[in-house]
Amino acid sequence: MPAKISFLKLSVGLALSMSVTTIYAQDHLTLWYDKPATKWVEALPIGNGRIGAMVFGGIKNDRVQFNEETLWTGYPRNYNKQGAYKYLDTIRGLLFAGKQKQAEELAGKEFMGLKSNEGNRDAWLKKVQAILQLKSNPSQPGYNDASWKTMAVPHYEGWETQGFEGMDGAVWFRYQFDLPPKWNGKDLKLDINKIADQDFTYINGVLVGSQANADARNYVIPASALKVGKNSIAILVINFTGKGGVMGYKDVSNHIGVYPVNEAVSQKLSLNGQWKYFIQDTDVPAVGQYQAAYQPFGDLNFVFDVDESAVADYRRTLDIANARATTAYTYKGTTFLREYIVSAPNQALGVHFTASRNKSISFTAELSSPHKSNNVKRVNGSTVSLEVKVKDGALNGVSYLSIRATGGLVLVKENKIVVTGADEVAAWLSANTNYRNFKDVTANPSQLALASLNKLKSKSWQQVNDAHVKEYQSYFNTFSIRLGHNNASRSTLTTDRRLNEFALNNNDPDFVALYLQYGRYLLISSSRPGTRPANLQGIWNDLLSPPWGSKYTTNINAEMNYWPSDLLNVSATQQPLFEMIRELSVSGTETAKQYYDAPGWVLHHNTDLWRGTAAINASNHGIWITGGAWLCDHLWQHYLYTQNNRFLKDTAYPLMKGAAEFFSAFLVKDPKTGYLISTPSNSPEHGGLVAGPTMDHQIIRNLFKSTIEASSILKTDEAFRKKLEVQYSQIAPNTIGRYGQLQEWMQDVDDTTDKHRHVSHLWAVYPGSEINWEQTPDMIKAARQSLLYRGDAATGWSLGWKINLWARFLDGDHTYKLIQMLLSPVKGGAGSYPNLFDAHPPFQIDGNFGGAAGIGEMLLQSHTRYIDILPALPSALPDGEVKGLKARGGFELSIKWSRGVLQAVSVKSLAGRPLQLRYKDHAVNMSTEKNRTYQFNGSLQQQ
Numbered sequence: 001m002p003a004k005i006s007f008l009k010l011s012v013g014l015a016l017s018m019s020v021t022t023i024y025a026q027d028h029l030t031l032w033y034d035k036p037a038t039k040w041v042e043a044l045p046i047g048n049g050r051i052g053a054m055v056f057g058g059i060k061n062d063r064v065q066f067n068e069e070t071l072w073t074g075y076p077r078n079y080n081k082q083g084a085y086k087y088l089d090t091i092r093g094l095l096f097a098g099k100q101k102q103a104e105e106l107a108g109k110e111f112m113g114l115k116s117n118e119g120n121r122d123a124w125l126k127k128v129q130a131i132l133q134l135k136s137n138p139s140q141p142g143y144n145d146a147s148w149k150t151m152a153v154p155h156y157e158g159w160e161t162q163g164f165e166g167m168d169g170a171v172w173f174r175y176q177f178d179l180p181p182k183w184n185g186k187d188l189k190l191d192i193n194k195i196a197d198q199d200f201t202y203i204n205g206v207l208v209g210s211q212a213n214a215d216a217r218n219y220v221i222p223a224s225a226l227k228v229g230k231n232s233i234a235i236l237v238i239n240f241t242g243k244g245g246v247m248g249y250k251d252v253s254n255h256i257g258v259y260p261v262n263e264a265v266s267q268k269l270s271l272n273g274q275w276k277y278f279i280q281d282t283d284v285p286a287v288g289q290y291q292a293a294y295q296p297f298g299d300l301n302f303v304f305d306v307d308e309s310a311v312a313d314y315r316r317t318l319d320i321a322n323a324r325a326t327t328a329y330t331y332k333g334t335t336f337l338r339e340y341i342v343s344a345p346n347q348a349l350g351v352h353f354t355a356s357r358n359k360s361i362s363f364t365a366e367l368s369s370p371h372k373s374n375n376v377k378r379v380n381g382s383t384v385s386l387e388v389k390v391k392d393g394a395l396n397g398v399s400y401l402s403i404r405a406t407g408g409l410v411l412v413k414e415n416k417i418v419v420t421g422a423d424e425v426a427a428w429l430s431a432n433t434n435y436r437n438f439k440d441v442t443a444n445p446s447q448l449a450l451a452s453l454n455k456l457k458s459k460s461w462q463q464v465n466d467a468h469v470k471e472y473q474s475y476f477n478t479f480s481i482r483l484g485h486n487n488a489s490r491s492t493l494t495t496d497r498r499l500n501e502f503a504l505n506n507n508d509p510d511f512v513a514l515y516l517q518y519g520r521y522l523l524i525s526s527s528r529p530g531t532r533p534a535n536l537q538g539i540w541n542d543l544l545s546p547p548w549g550s551k552y553t554t555n556i557n558a559e560m561n562y563w564p565s566d567l568l569n570v571s572a573t574q575q576p577l578f579e580m581i582r583e584l585s586v587s588g589t590e591t592a593k594q595y596y597d598a599p600g601w602v603l604h605h606n607t608d609l610w611r612g613t614a615a616i617n618a619s620n621h622g623i624w625i626t627g628g629a630w631l632c633d634h635l636w637q638h639y640l641y642t643q644n645n646r647f648l649k650d651t652a653y654p655l656m657k658g659a660a661e662f663f664s665a666f667l668v669k670d671p672k673t674g675y676l677i678s679t680p681s682n683s684p685e686h687g688g689l690v691a692g693p694t695m696d697h698q699i700i701r702n703l704f705k706s707t708i709e710a711s712s713i714l715k716t717d718e719a720f721r722k723k724l725e726v727q728y729s730q731i732a733p734n735t736i737g738r739y740g741q742l743q744e745w746m747q748d749v750d751d752t753t754d755k756h757r758h759v760s761h762l763w764a765v766y767p768g769s770e771i772n773w774e775q776t777p778d779m780i781k782a783a784r785q786s787l788l789y790r791g792d793a794a795t796g797w798s799l800g801w802k803i804n805l806w807a808r809f810l811d812g813d814h815t816y817k818l819i820q821m822l823l824s825p826v827k828g829g830a831g832s833y834p835n836l837f838d839a840h841p842p843f844q845i846d847g848n849f850g851g852a853a854g855i856g857e858m859l860l861q862s863h864t865r866y867i868d869i870l871p872a873l874p875s876a877l878p879d880g881e882v883k884g885l886k887a888r889g890g891f892e893l894s895i896k897w898s899r900g901v902l903q904a905v906s907v908k909s910l911a912g913r914p915l916q917l918r919y920k921d922h923a924v925n926m927s928t929e930k931n932r933t934y935q936f937n938g939s940l941q942q943q
Contacts, residue, residue: 041833049528052539057316057327070435074292075394113614119285141232154248169282198238290616293549298369479884484509503824519852554627563853600662603628643890643911675732695760769863800850807857816874862887
């Protein structure tokens with residue numbers, strides 16, 4: 001080793017010479033792995049609220065996939081159908097008459113939002129099919145396809161998995177099979193199952209079938225089209241958007257194939273294999289969409305000349321205490337370390353390369369993007385840029401990659417940055433788009449991205465990293481948690497193995513603490529003041545057609561993202577959510593007018609970057625009107641936690657009032673019961689379009705109650721307050737059904753065998769508080785009975801919701817059982833991926849946030865008049881200490897317990913409000929002084 005070496009390099013070498021046990025037994029805030037990520041859900045997430053990245057930590061090729069939060073499809077537009085309210089009374093009348101199907105049909109035709117502009121699909125299809133007029137064309141058996149490439153068929157997740165991410169268009173596939181002599185003269189069934197999304201299927205030049213839907217393809221091949229020996233299959237696949245190709249079966253053991261009609265499917269001749277393909281046309285017309293989709297930006301790849309078989313001591317980590325990922329290994333006697341951060345103060349992604357020997361760092365850095373419209377070019381001798389444009393949308397983006405090295409050589413060659421023989425290297429990547437706000441796309445992305453990069457020129461890696469850590473820890477270090485005693489044997493397991501072990505044996509309390517802190521880390525990393533809110537995948541997405549558009553689903557998922565915010569002391573992460581609510585109130589005002597002829601504002605079950613508020617997708621689940629009212633509860637809860645009257649006056653109350661004005665006008669008298677009810681609506685994604693779903697009434701009552709209270713606190717709008725008080729008492733109440741369950745609808749039609757993932761009618765238990773053990777014991781028992789009928793099995797986010805519900809039911813052991821289910825490896829159903837991302841499946845981040853909030857809810861609850869200490873402590877967590885939990889009323893608590901018994905409580909009064917504290921049979925009622933801390937023992941005796 002050279003005599004002259006930096007302390008950092010020396011520390012790397014020393015750390016890697018230590019035992020793994022020593023290193024990781026000391027660190028309870030680290031995810032770590034002993035191999036690189038090969039899948040996206042194995043990579044490690046970093047982010048600053050605006051830029052997100054997934055770090056793979058590869059040895060020969062280290063992929064860093066990155067996002068910028070404002071890169072979406074779509075453009076500013078009007079989402080609302082003008083004058084739709086003219087059909088409102090008719091739809092209501094049909095529902096009151098019990099004609100649900102007719103109501104859904106009319107609503108689907110006249111009451112949905114507008115789609116974006118459509119291209120001329122018929123003209124394009126005509127152009128594509130003109131190839132069939134040629135004498136020699138791809139449908140013919142003798143067509144010369146020798147120059148065609150091959151692709152594995154089928155591909156259930158789409159041809160995107162075969163390297164064609166983002167490709168839409170017309171693609172020909174060809175394959176040959178030998179017809180067994182015994183099948184000669186027989187009609188055959190061609191079983192291809194799914195094709196996305198239209199096909200024209202030929203056998204020996206004869207068209208045997210064509211469909212333009214998502215249904216299975218089971219075509220009959222007439223014997224006259226077949227011959228003994230080689231037979232040609234040619235399929236023209238048309239894909240306008242999303243996944244494309246011959247998808248086949250999700251169950252890979254079930255092959256596509258052919259077999260004689262009227263004979264057993266077991267006789268099927270498999271057609272799985274390498275098919276030849278030819279891309280005919282990718283210039284597809286625009287497809288109308290109700291709402292936009294979040295997009296990936298690009299990939300940064302570092303390519304190394306390394307013999308992987310000679311690598312030792314590989315470690316890949318995510319340090320959530322410092323918001324830093326690392327990759328480290330030893331190669332031919334040299335220890336290499338890469339550190340990855342996304343700095344909020346400097347608005348850039350950074351990668352730092354060091355080594356234990358000078359002149360050891362050599363690699364090539366490349367930028368690329370899945371967007372069809374992208375361009376990489378040289379800027380100067382150490383900088384390249386990536387320009388992208390979203391297909392059929394208004395947004396474009398620019399990213400700059402600049403590399404600074406100490407020692408060695410840096411040059412740009414073929415639009416790639418080549419580093420040779422450096423001692424130390426810092427790579428900086430900035431990224432911006434032309435998005436200003438949901439109505440304005442006139443920003444200059446190049447100017448913004450370049451400005452971030454220029455600010456880094458005079459700063460060392462250490463300076464940038466120090467500022468990054470200080471800013472991040474200002475959010476993260478407000479809270480700490482320890483569960484159980486240090487278990488070195490568990491701590492030394494890689495995180496993926498630890499996940500496996502926890503699913504089998506839950507004797508790893510510290511893993512639960514890590515999961516909670518990981519949820520806080522993800523929220524801070526995807527939602528900072530001044531950014532956009534965390535979407536369905538936070539800020540991380542690698543697909544041009546992500547699941548559910550990676551939008552904001554406001555019938556549970558977007559709200560669940562922020563359940564941990566106040567309770568787990570990361571309140572500042574809600575600022576982007578509050579700003580989005582303000583923007584939604586603007587677009588929602590027009591939706592309220594056009595669809596309901598009502599004042600105020602309304603939001604249905606989804607929104608996007610452009611703040612669409614109209615109903616989308618289908619009338620049986622898209623027409624759900626309480627998204628805005630639910631979001632308003634986040635405003636009210638934040639006030640309850642902080643007691644900030646300025647926030648209530650300037651931000652929360654005006655938005656709450658606007659939502660309440662809408663529902664004051666929207667509610668209608670039920671002709672059978674006389675109650676005020678919500679209609680048309682649905683119990684989210686369950687049961688179709690109805691009159692009077694229980695969840696709606698719970699949320700509307702909650703909105704009215706909080707608006708009434710806020711109005712009283714602010715001493716304003718007395719007449720409106722009194723109007724809401726009258727209407728509040730007239731809303732249809734919660735009802736217990738014939739099975740002892742809380743009814744999901746006004747009618748007693750719940751099915752005890754129904755296992756639906758949504759448990760919407762339990763909203764008033766959590767996140768609401770109308771149903772609780774203090775005031776409504778019979779109703780909370782009925783709610784618990786409903787959840788018992790639904791069962792424990794669920795999608796990932798649904799598990800997150802159920803965890804919080806069982807905590808509110810005060811059943812700690814049942815709560816912990818569901819935590820163990822959430823922290824289980826994904827095996828076709830819900831659980832956690834190796835990087836601990838929540839699996840719906842696929843990945844949705846709401847389960848991470850819901851699970852983190854649920855762990856906190858076991859330790860402290862404050863939704864009734866009392867602050868309850870350890871209300872749902874499970875037997876699996878007998879020992880622990882938590883500092884920084886927040887409670888409603890403006891309190892911050894630290895709690896310590898041992899052998900399942902409370903030892904001490906510290907309460908800081910942040911607002912000087914009266915304190916009502918309870919632990920089991922012990923209770924304290926006392927006045928407090930602002931900013932004073934009070935100490936109590938396990939019996940709540942003040943110390």
